[in-house]
Amino acid sequence: ISLSPPTICNSAVEAYIERVSRANRFEYGKVRVAGCVGWALCASITGVLFGIDPNITFWIASGFALVLGLLLWLSRPESSNSAQVIEALGANRQAFSLRTAAELLRMPRFWGFIVYVVGVASVYDVFDQQFANFFKSFFASPQRGTEVFGFVTTGGELLNALIMFCAPAIVNRIGAKNALLTAGMIMSVRILGSSFASSAVEVVILKMLHMFEIPFLLVGTFKYISSAFNPRLSATLFLIGFNLSKQLSGVVLSAWVGRMYDTVGFHQAYLILGCITLSFTLLSFVTLRGGNRLLPTAETQSPA
Template identity: 35%
Template structure:
């Protein structure tokens, strides 16, 4: 008898914990910038709504160059860290840039400062986010852990950044940017010394060849479902970003002083992201049951309700309740889109599809709507603008419900109640 058959099978090590910390440090910066940059531009840099909108429009506009290039490069690099470390190092300079360069640029021209800032931040965030996300997603396939569980680190970071950012802004507005610098230094160290990937399983995460099949990438644009997914992101996730960009200004109108509004906003956002953090843990299980396509549709429905509801809210309490729904929206879309792309497209061009459909197409809309929404806020007010944005989300969600194809559940990594892959 073969005695080796009696030996217990060694449990494979997943090398998981470095990745949630990577998510934490990157999305700490993301939440600081997205949560407090608008407030800083208004109160410290003295930009109006339209000029602040230019910053976000430039961030979105430059991502139209960064994201396709980053997607192709990421598919080529696979688990090599050249690009992701470059992005992390660039983030280290957020503090110095806003402390010593932004105001001199604004003295030349507010528009000039907005353009330069948009380009700089787009490289780190609008372009860089797809690099971070697809890198961890592929690591989850190689190492055998759920991407959604690593992404909990990003949710926890958002909760911490929302609370800490509000306190830092009230103390010294510039300190929010130096907090980003410190976080980026830690991120760079994690990428260099941590985040071990089981390279022997690299084939599970895509093409291990250094050569990109450009013909195959070109075929992506001929796939109807790619365009349907892009339309959904243009009309849903992009509007989510535009809606949130100046939400803090709308929220402050319910308070007597700006400081009260800022502090309450930090508490509310902390609670919202705390809910996001808690729901991120069961969300992979939920999406495995309902399917990633249905998860995307559910996300669109909730987003439309939240935006339209905010426009019609009779009191601050309703605004807060609707804002907390974002804690459900983010886990839904983050887990659903990762599984949907894996299940509906070729895994070999995963990063390119992710960059083009869920980021590139999305940023086209953000690029257009950021400036448009900024002008609408100034011209017709928040309530009417929110009704317009919510209607757009509702229409594209109905479209996606009929147009998006069903994913392959096995390819998407979806499992049934027993934990076995769906057929």
């Protein structure tokens, strides 16, 4: 499930949006707002539809996917003069190679980023996978819990959209590293808070924290990659350094965490996961770095 086609496609879309936004000189976070609003609307609708017939949701999603495919097929984007000039200068040569990959693997900064992704983001994803079931346990019936979860997600995603719109300016001010650390602290608070939650109100508040974390994580990740590495490799580094490493580690963690849920329960498992996330967030104060790019840019590369 962690490596399913929807997961891979979502990551490709995120990388594409970031690449296009940077090429056209507008902020990724402001474009991503549309995704947050769409998610908010869908969360409420699916929360109700799942109580009626889950198949309705999948038919609607398939229909919109066909509409999107048709729109993409009919679209005819205009060529950019600046893009043509860059192409003529050779700046759009193949960005990734085995040599580049080898250089990347020798960089301490790359492995420092992987430590954050695996120890913080991946652990948090595994925690969030079963949070809906934990959330529903605080309500009289699973159906009521699903409905409330959908409405809470809707409100949270609208808040997410607002924060996502402002996130680029905030991250530019505090720096990409501090944005990632802020996201890590929010994740840690949410996981640890869940381990002590005892009422529906508390889990609703903890669910809302997710909406503060996502903008800092996504915008901070792209800006960290662009500042610490060659920006032309941003899509590759996001797909491999962030998404692939997070999903692969999630496969291993999911089996272990699943056993904990069965043996010690949600609260104790969340306490352990929260301590792990907090520890790796504190470690990332040292392993994450800012500064100049470490891979050669197009201007500094020697001609072939």
